[in-house]
Amino acid sequence: MEPITYYYESINRNAILIKPKKVFFNWLNGVFKEEEPVNSLEENNIYLVREMDSNEDVEKWLTKNFEGIFANELNDWCTDEDEWPASRTYELFQEWFSIEIHSRILDLENEPIVKE
Numbered sequence: 001m002e003p004i005t006y007y008y009e010s011i012n013r014n015a016i017l018i019k020p021k022k023v024f025f026n027w028l029n030g031v032f033k034e035e036e037p038v039n040s041l042e043e044n045n046i047y048l049v050r051e052m053d054s055n056e057d058v059e060k061w062l063t064k065n066f067e068g069i070f071a072n073e074l075n076d077w078c079t080d081e082d083e084w085p086a087s088r089t090y091e092l093f094q095e096w097f098s099i100e101i102h103s104r105i106l107d108l109e110n111e112p113i114v115k116e
Contacts, residue, residue, distance in 0.1 A: 008106040011113070013048040014058050017100040018073060020044070024096040031083045045073065048105070055101045066093045073097065 020028075020041060029037045047069055052058050062069075070093050074084050085092060107113070 008108055011105045011107050012051040013105050014050070014052055014055075015102040015105055016047040016049060016058065016062060016069070017102065018045050018047065018069060019098045019100070020073070021096055021098055024073075027085070027096070028077055031078050045069075045076070051103075055103065058101045058103075062099065063090050066090050069093075070096075 022039075025037075025039050029039075049058065049061060052061065067088065070088050071084075073096075074081075078084070
């Protein structure tokens with residue numbers, strides 16, 4: 001029997017967990033009126049960014065780079081950009097999504113991380 005490892009290596013990334021709020025689901029259900037309403041998700045997207053010194057630094061990065069994340073979240077559900085909000089500001093992003101920043105990303109596997 002292999003010994004249990006209690007130490008895992010961290011990777012040089014911060015994680016940003018994005019969770020849609022009620023306002024997002026209201027938009028989504030308005031776009032797809034004929035379908036079963038969606039009011040919650042079992043899984044949410046996690047975005048890895050370069051490792052930064054503090055959560056405040058990650059928040060500053062996010063204020064400058066939120067557009068791509070916002071677009072990805074919308075595109076996951078609706079590929080018709082005409083249905084997206086025309087003005088996608090950081091304030092709107094914060095209204096539509098809760099944001100969690102995590103700095104301890106531990107790799108529990110021995111296989112290398114592969115980007116696809």
